[in-house]
Amino acid sequence: xxxxxxxxxxxxxxxxxxxxxxxxxxxxxxxxxxxxxxxxxxxxxxxxxxxxxxxxxxxxxxxxxxxxxxxxxxxxxxxxxxxxxxxxxxxxxxxxxxxxxxxxxxxxxx
Amino acid sequence: xxxxxxxxxxxxxxxxxxxxxxxxxxxxxxxxxxxxxxxxxxxxxxxxxxxxxxxxxxxxxxxxxxxxxxxxxxxxxxxxxxxxxxxxxxxxxxxxxxxxxxxxxxxxxxxxxxxxx
Numbered sequence: 585x586x587x588x589x590x591x592x593x594x595x596x597x598x599x600x601x602x603x604x605x606x607x608x609x610x611x612x613x614x615x616x617x618x619x620x621x622x623x624x625x626x627x628x629x630x631x632x633x634x635x636x637x638x639x640x641x642x643x644x645x646x647x648x649x650x651x652x653x654x655x656x657x658x659x660x661x662x663x664x665x666x667x668x669x670x671x672x673x674x675x676x677x678x679x680x681x682x683x684x685x686x687x688x689x690x691x692x693x694x
Numbered sequence: 695x696x697x698x699x700x701x702x703x704x705x706x707x708x709x710x711x712x713x714x715x716x717x718x719x720x721x722x723x724x725x726x727x728x729x730x731x732x733x734x735x736x737x738x739x740x741x742x743x744x745x746x747x748x749x750x751x752x753x754x755x756x757x758x759x760x761x762x763x764x765x766x767x768x769x770x771x772x773x774x775x776x777x778x779x780x781x782x783x784x785x786x787x788x789x790x791x792x793x794x795x796x797x798x799x800x801x802x803x804x805x806x807x808x809x810x811x
Contacts, residue, residue, distance in 0.1 A: 615798065626698075626784055626802035627737065672736055676798050681750065684736035 586610040586677040588685035595691045602663045604688045606656040606673035616649065617674040617682070618658045627672065630658070660690075668692045698803035700785050706809045709775060715806045717768040717785030726768040727800065728760060729784040737784055743768060775810045782807050 587609045596602045608616070614635050619627040633640045633647045633656070640647045646659040656673055673685040698719045707713050717726065725744050729737035742750035743762040757779075759771040768785055786800040 617799070619802075624807070626700075626804045627786075629799055629801065632799065681739050681742065682798070682800060687734075687736050 586613075586675055586683045588673060588675050588683050590671075590673060590685040590688045592686070593689050593691070595693065596663050598663060598665060598692055598694050600663055602660040602667070602690055602692075604658045604660075604671050604673075604690065606658075606685050608654050608656065608673075608675045608683075608685075610675055610677055610683075611651075611654065613675045613677065615676040616647075616656050617676070618645075618647065619672045619674060619684075621670045621672065621687075623669075630671075663690075663692050665692045665694070698785055698787055698801050700783075700803035700806050702806055703804070704807045704809075706811065707772065707775065708811050709777075711775075712771070712773045714772065715770040715783055715785075715808075717770075717803055718766055719787040719801070719803075720766055721787060721789070721801065722765075723787035723789050723801070724765060725788045725798075726762060727786040727788075728768070728770050729786065731782040731784055731805070733781075741770075772808075775808075777810050780808055780810045 589607050615632055617632045618630045620630050621627050631642050631645050633649050644661045648657045670687045670689050672687050674682045677683045701716045727742050728740040731737045739752050740754045741760040746762045757774045761769040782805045784805045785803045788798050788800045
């Protein structure tokens with residue numbers, strides 16, 4: 585089955601850029617997603633990228649996709665304390681379900 | 695209305711109780727999902743309903759019983775749960791259904807925090 589991995593923790597200073605990385609194993613992935621989860625809350629869809637794209641920019645968010653290496657990243661520019669949360673990448677696997685990565689906890693300090 | 699609502703927010707139940715979790719959306723979505731999320735872990739898919747029919751059951755124990763009475767509502771009936779079933783239960787909905795083309799953005803509710811004593 586599909587396996588989606590992320591680094592567990594990232595700490596950045598307010599105003600810096602954050603880069604959260606994700607690797608996946610399914611070469612037939614069509615859409616890859618980034619979700620944000622704040623403490624005690626549900627998941628909020630941030631952005632997605634279609635598999636025939638290399639990059640997608642959406643305001644402060646930039647998604648990069650390297651299909652050859654099966655590597656996805658999310659860059660948050662000018663990171664704010666409100667960006668502190670857990671970030672999950674997700675692969676729309678085999679047209680049936682979302683497979684979530686292990687999650688990266690982003691901590692932003694002043 | 696782009697919201698998925700879930701009730702209750704918190705639920706504490708004993709192992710002999712019967713309770714239900716409720717989920718509602720008014721976005722016209724025809725696919726609805728139940729996920730279970732343990733602390734510090736990603737959500738795990740439990741069930742998928744497509745056009746009010748159960749399309750995926752991820753080998754969930756029978757003490758969890760889903761129901762989709764109409765296209766806007768999704769219930770999860772709970773009976774004889776175990777303490778290890780304590781978790782955040784998330785409901786989601788999407789417009790694209792299983793096997794369909796196009797993106798499958800899932801919109802999540804805030805979840806029900808379940809504690810089984």
